[in-house]
Amino acid sequence: MPLLKDGKIADDTWAFVADGDELPAEGHVAVSLARFLTEHETLLAGNHQVGVKLANSEDPGALKPWLDRIGMIALEFPKYVDGRALSQAQLLRRRYGYTNEIRATGQVLRDQLRLMIRSGFDALVIDQADAEAVYAFSSHEFSEFYQAAADQSATIFEKRQQARQVKKPTDERTRNGN
Amino acid sequence: MYRYDEFDETLVRERAKQFRGQVERRLKGELREEHFKPLRLQNGVYLQLHAYMLRVAIPYGQLNAKKMRQLAYVADKFDKGYAHFTTRQNVQYNWIKLAEMPDVLDVLADVEMHAIQTSGNCIRNVTSDHLAGANLDEIEDPRPWCEIIRQWSTFHPEFSSLPRKFKIAVTAGETDRAAVRVHDIGLHMKKNAEGRIGFEFIVGGGLGRTPYIGLTTREWIAKEDLLSYLEANMRVYNRHGRRDNKYKARIKILVNELGLAEYSRQVEEEFAAQNTWEKVVLPQEEVERITAYFAPPKFQTLPVVSSAFEAFKAGGREQARWAKNNLRPHRAPGYISVHIALKPQGVAPGDATSDQMRAMADIGEQYGLDDIRVAHEQDVVYPHVKLDDVPAVYAALKAAGLHASNAGMGSDIIACPGLDYCNLSNARSISVANEIQAVFADPEFEDEVGTLHVNVSGCINACGHHHVGHIGILGVDKKGEEFYQVLFGGRADEKATIATIQGPGLKHEEVAPAIRRVIGKYLELRREPTEKFIDTMGRLGQAPFKEALYASA
Ligand code: SF4
Numbered sequence: 001m002p003l004l005k006d007g008k009i010a011d012d013t014w015a016f017v018a019d020g021d022e023l024p025a026e027g028h029v030a031v032s033l034a035r036f037l038t039e040h041e042t043l044l045a046g047n048h049q050v051g052v053k054l055a056n057s058e059d060p061g062a063l064k065p066w067l068d069r070i071g072m073i074a075l076e077f078p079k080y081v082d083g084r085a086l087s088q089a090q091l092l093r094r095r096y097g098y099t100n101e102i103r104a105t106g107q108v109l110r111d112q113l114r115l116m117i118r119s120g121f122d123a124l125v126i127d128q129a130d131a132e133a134v135y136a137f138s139s140h141e142f143s144e145f146y147q148a149a150a151d152q153s154a155t156i157f158e159k160r161q162q163a164r165q166v167k168k169p170t171d172e173r174t175r176n177g178n
Numbered sequence: 179m180y181r182y183d184e185f186d187e188t189l190v191r192e193r194a195k196q197f198r199g200q201v202e203r204r205l206k207g208e209l210r211e212e213h214f215k216p217l218r219l220q221n222g223v224y225l226q227l228h229a230y231m232l233r234v235a236i237p238y239g240q241l242n243a244k245k246m247r248q249l250a251y252v253a254d255k256f257d258k259g260y261a262h263f264t265t266r267q268n269v270q271y272n273w274i275k276l277a278e279m280p281d282v283l284d285v286l287a288d289v290e291m292h293a294i295q296t297s298g299n300c301i302r303n304v305t306s307d308h309l310a311g312a313n314l315d316e317i318e319d320p321r322p323w324c325e326i327i328r329q330w331s332t333f334h335p336e337f338s339s340l341p342r343k344f345k346i347a348v349t350a351g352e353t354d355r356a357a358v359r360v361h362d363i364g365l366h367m368k369k370n371a372e373g374r375i376g377f378e379f380i381v382g383g384g385l386g387r388t389p390y391i392g393l394t395t396r397e398w399i400a401k402e403d404l405l406s407y408l409e410a411n412m413r414v415y416n417r418h419g420r421r422d423n424k425y426k427a428r429i430k431i432l433v434n435e436l437g438l439a440e441y442s443r444q445v446e447e448e449f450a451a452q453n454t455w456e457k458v459v460l461p462q463e464e465v466e467r468i469t470a471y472f473a474p475p476k477f478q479t480l481p482v483v484s485s486a487f488e489a490f491k492a493g494g495r496e497q498a499r500w501a502k503n504n505l506r507p508h509r510a511p512g513y514i515s516v517h518i519a520l521k522p523q524g525v526a527p528g529d530a531t532s533d534q535m536r537a538m539a540d541i542g543e544q545y546g547l548d549d550i551r552v553a554h555e556q557d558v559v560y561p562h563v564k565l566d567d568v569p570a571v572y573a574a575l576k577a578a579g580l581h582a583s584n585a586g587m588g589s590d591i592i593a594c595p596g597l598d599y600c601n602l603s604n605a606r607s608i609s610v611a612n613e614i615q616a617v618f619a620d621p622e623f624e625d626e627v628g629t630l631h632v633n634v635s636g637c638i639n640a641c642g643h644h645h646v647g648h649i650g651i652l653g654v655d656k657k658g659e660e661f662y663q664v665l666f667g668g669r670a671d672e673k674a675t676i677a678t679i680q681g682p683g684l685k686h687e688e689v690a691p692a693i694r695r696v697i698g699k700y701l702e703l704r705r706e707p708t709e710k711f712i713d714t715m716g717r718l719g720q721a722p723f724k725e726a727l728y729a730s731a
Contacts, residue, residue: 081216081299083339087416090336094456111200111217118335141196142333144189148458149335156185156329161461 004124005101007135012125014051014072023048030072033058044069053105056084060092067098075121077106086119093120093150113138120150179240179549180325180471182290189332190292197221198280205277220338222268222296223279226599232271232279233296234286238306238324238348239267239552243543246550248289250535256282261535263520263528265592265643266345267305267552268296272599294332299340301331301412305347307355308553311474312508312515312561318375320350320367322469323404330405330458337412341419342427344412345384348377352672357554359383359392359674360646362429363411370398377404381411381441382433385640389676390430395442401465405458410449414441475547475562480512484565490572497572499621500583508562516546516560516571517553517585523615526608527593528556530580537578545571556592557585588630588697589618592643596636596653597660603636605653605660606686610634613690614651617697627697629710633668646670648712649693650677662689664727666720669712680724692727699726 003012014028019035023043030051036043043050044066051072054060063070073092075085085104092098103123104116110128117139128134146156154162182190200217203209209217218224222233234249241249249269253261256278257271264270274282286292296303304327311319327346331337337344349356350367358364364380376398383392399407411429420426420435433441491501506515518538521527530538538558542550545567546560553559563571575581584590591614594600596607611634618624633647637654644650650665661683668677684692697711699722704714715723 080213081339082421083336084417084421086336086339087413090413095451095453109213111213112339115335115338142189142192144185144192145335146189146329146332147334147336148455156189157460157464159185160183160464160467164461164463 001125001127002131003103004126004131004135006122007132007139009132010123014074016053016074028071030074033062036066037062040066051101054088056082056088058088060088060096064096067092067096070098070100072101072103072123073098074103074105077104077108077112080107080109080112083115086115089116089120090150110134110138114141118145118147118149118151118153179242180237180321180468186329187287187290190287190290190294193221193292193294193333194280194283194287197283201276201280216298216339219298220295220300221279221283221298222293223276224297226272226601229273230276230279231599232274232282232293233264234269234271234291234293235296235303236267236269236291236552237328238304238310238321239308239554240321241542241550241552242548243539243550245289245291246535246539246542248285248291250532250539252282252285253532253535255285260529260531262526262595263530263552263556263558265528265554265556265594265641266303267308267554268303269552272595297343299342299344300338301334301340301344301346304328304331305345305356305361305554307349307351308551308557308559309355309506309515309561310350311472312506312513313351313353313355314507314509315352316350316367317369318350318367319469319472319474320348320356320365321472322465323365323367323377323401324348325468325471326405326460326465327408330408334412337416340412340416341421342424342429344415344429346408354670354672354674355553357646357670357674359672360385360389360643360670361392363408364392365404368398374400376400379407382430383674384428384430385643385645386428387425387638387640388431389640389645390434391674391676392430393433393438395438395445402459405460406452406456407445407449409456409458410445410452413448414444418444475549477510477513477562478564480510480564480566482511484512484568487565487568490569493569496581496583496621499625500572500581501568502625503583503587504585505568510562512565514563514565514568516563516568518558518560518575518580519582519585519590520556520558520580521584521590521615522579522582523589523619524612526595526598527591527611530558534578534580537574537580541571541574545574555586555590557590583621584618584624586629586631587618587624588627588632589615589624591615591632591634592647593634594636594641596634596642600636600641602639603653604638604655605636605662607634607636607642607651607653610651610653610662610686610689613686614693617690617694626707627701627711628707629712630697631669631712632693643670644668645676646674647677648715649696651689652679654683656683660686662686664689664692666723667712667715678720680720680727682728691730695726695729696723699723 026047028049053074224231347361360383366378379396380392593611634651635642635644646668665677
């Protein structure tokens with residue numbers, strides 16, 4: 001299945017190693033959260049790039065102490081209508097400031113891409129013909145958003161505020177509710 | 179009323195275009211029904227017994243003449259000339275072809291309307307008090323906050339694949355006309371000790387298979403914290419709500435299984451952990467911009483008493499009765515709010531023909547400051563009418579067959595579509611509602627009985643809100659035969675209560691006579707004519723009424 005990274009087909013350099021299986025001596029290895037939590041010292045000390053795969057019921061906060069040393073986090077959509085991984089991605093990006101790859105796995109369908117991208121996914125494993133074109137289309141289907149999210153799009157509320165400030169440049173009031 | 183700016187407009191147009199693409203892919207077979215289903219659902223398209231149904235959003239029930247006329251046009255051009263107003267302040271069409279749905283969305287977008295998030299497992303159309311801005315007892319107009327919530331929740335990237343549907347209601351009246359305690363989240367605008375207006379935050383109410391009254395998690399939350407606090411609640415629900423069983427997936431089950439204390443602890447922890455850039459706080463100017471659209475209209479200075487209105491009430495029994503039952507007090511002297519009860523005898527509750535919709539538009543434009551609302555009782559309401567104009571309004575309503583004078587009375591029944599349209603139903607609900615209406619066919623008898631809420635659902639999904647009817651009727655299927663369980667004592671207002679099932683189900687033809695006996699018992703037992711059915715039942719308990727219910731069965 002093709003891997004899209006930032007919308008372009010990319011080689012998948014990550015090897016997922018099941019719990020109990022032996023780790024290769026080097027390279028990009030991804031393990032489960034449970035394995036990472038017990039073996040992180042060896043993993044991070046070795047000649048590896050380390051990735052972690054989270055079940056969608058697991059707490060991404062458990063990775064907090066090591067986030068700057070983790071190269072990839074794979075999140076799962078067991079069914080595409082199950083949106084738990086969207087919250088996990090938002091937490092990783094906006095709460096914990098994680099900046100490396102967040103990968104969507106499982107049932108990744110084109111009509112969900114926009115939600116995933118906005119929630120912070122930058123890599124998708126997607127079973128879709130013409131995946132790059134579909135990605136380009138789906139990620140630009142909407143040009144306006146009310147919510148701030150993990151992507152950097154300016155929100156409608158921010159654009160309105162900018163428009164007001166252009167009109168009233170002396171207005172110093174800041175972002176207080178009433 | 180709120181008006182779209184370029185951003186709101188762009189979003190709704192882009193949505194219509196997106197759905198057109200999805201329908202095309204579906205019709206070409208590129209998109210499987212299994213994968214199309216959640217997409218169409220998030221756009222209000224259901225596959226019903228006979229055809230596709232389209233549910234159009236009427237955010238917090240707010241319409242004007244132009245929108246109402248467009249809804250009539252849709253009924254004529256794409257449906258069979260009528261529409262159905264729902265208990266969620268929306269409107270439904272039962273006979274629209276899938277291939278034509280995208281055209282309908284374009285037509286709706288022309289008048290700033292859409293079907294976004296009217297179904298599916300997302301944050302649904304926010305509902306409110308249909309008398310907002312007109313009634314006597316609210317501390318502030320709740321509609322600006324409804325609009326703010328509408329915008330915040332539209333295509334929310336994190337909360338569009340929730341465990342289950344999510345309904346939010348806002349009220350600001352002392353009397354709760356929005357049933358906020360039976361919503362996933364209910365917001366009741368209140369003052370705190372310093373006199374600042376904020377929200378009582380109520381979570382986990384809901385009807386359906388397991389009805390719950392919502393619980394207060396915060397007695398008061400400030401306006402500037404509202405959206406961030408909503409996000410904290412939604413995130414806890416999205417992460418931890420059950421997904422293994424759709425009947426246990428609503429937030430009420432999560433709150434119940436965790437317990438109020440633990441649920442609140444998780445929400446407060448999430449709320450406290452939000453970084454400043456995660457907070458959702460609108461600039462004060464934006465709150466003011468949105469609020470300005472709901473500024474009170476310029477009411478004329480009028481005397482409290484209108485001689486034209488007094489003469490109208492004295493002018494005949496039928497219109498006197500309509501004036502007594504269908505009008506609600508207004509805060510401005512010389513004004514009143516008018517209920518159009520869409521439940522004349524023998525019609526499916528909430529149905530209106532396109533001609534009637536156009537008449538409602540014309541009357542609202544001419545006499546109602548162009549403000550038209552849909553109430554959760556499936557009524558249409560003109561919040562602002564001059565007493566002097568009431569005779570003309572009545573005459574025009576009567577000409578359109580919209581002068582049913584039963585608002586709030588026994589025959590003003592809330593009923594779901596039931597077996598006639600709904601493929602989940604166990605039993606007919608419209609016909610049983612019609613038979614109960616016939617019990618109250620004599621207006622004098624109906625007035626003698628007074629305020630009474632009868633709610634009918636065709637199955638345990640409870641779209642007819644049977645749990646909160648003074649009398650609730652629930653259709654069940656027993657070995658292929660329709661039976662009806664009867665419930666007593668529910669209410670949806672600020673004293674929200676879940677009704678109690680009385681006992682074995684009745685056959686279709688037994689229901690109306692049994693209700694007649696219960697009413698007879700009430701008339702016999704009430705202390706005085708002003709004691710309402712629900713209050714007599716509250717005073718004496720349900721036992722005597724249950725006895726009457728089963729008296730001849
Ligand atoms: S209550 Fe049941 S029968 Fe009635 S509309 Fe809802 S799902 Fe259908």
